[in-house]
Amino acid sequence: MNIKLFKGLVLGGMIAASAPAFAADYVIDTKGAHANINLRVNHLGYSFVTGRFEDFNGTFSYDAENPNASSVKVEIDPASIDTNHAERDKHIKSADFLDVSNHPSVTFVSTAYTTNGDGTGVLAGDLTLRGVTKPVEIQVRQIGEGEDPWGGYRAGFHGTAELKLKDFGIEYNLGPAAEVVYLDLNVEGIRQ
Template sequence: MKKIFAGVALGGLMALSGSLYAADYQIDKEGQHAFINFKTGHMGFSMLHGRFNDFDGTFSWDAENPENSKVNVTINTASVDSNHAERDKHLRSDDFLNVAKHPQATFVSTGVEVTGENTAKVTGDFTFNGVTKPVVIDARFVGEGDDPWGGYRAGFEGTTSIKLADYDVSMDLGPASAVVELDLTIEGIRQ
């Protein structure tokens, strides 16, 4: 990742003829170039897949010092979409997402550890159902560059998992359903 960021830094110097700086990005929610997907076991019989359709956030990263990067995301939990209206209604209830009491979940990074040429572990505080716990996202740099509309974009993907019991989720569908895996694709537009 440091080699990639070093190449990006050199390209930025050539393009901007200025000094390196931490770039701030707005997650491209409007263009639907970012996704928060999830999956969990359904009582040991199958896998349930879904996503959150409404979220927003920002990230910044420093090409010279990627460990100084930051991420901040807010998810509107009522936007859960598992492609089944009745199930989504149940997921919004106090059995699971408890959206009436806690309409948002948030992730605020607390650190970034570079683990390879284009990989890192992003540590942060995840708040869900009124409970805040540390999580680690295994992240991968996807790419960056100019877009056709005069902007500049950077993208990452990541994975993490959470135990529902850690966040006071009251519904227990057995061991196969105890953990939710999150699959994240984040594309941002430089501000």
């Protein structure tokens, strides 16, 4: 073998081996209904009212070799809330709660991800709701990743979070049992 060719192959292999892996970009699969944002609020201490946002979109970057470099951005249409009760939904959209006429968008932008090394971690970020931006933490668990039957590549995660209504200027008194909204997030993204 030519010595120059051999040196070139060795050098090329060393550069390739030392090159950092880069995070892949994903679009959250809302069109295929493979993602959802669910919520629940305690009702009088007896049960829970549940609901979901029907209209949202977002992206995330993820690298299994360096999960701490992950990032997420999501935008939600708060007027798309559905608790399976039209009158309650109308009240939730009012100025007492989401105030959708003055605040037509809810956003979450991540600021950091800290892995636990076992497929779980904490996603920190800024949530803007009703024009108020507060830091929140989402407990994340990776569900899986791989090729799909249509020639694409997907990654999926589950997350949970708790939001205090008063932190976002929602003062409507539902009683002490209903001061926290529990979020249940299922996110499946398609690699771009």
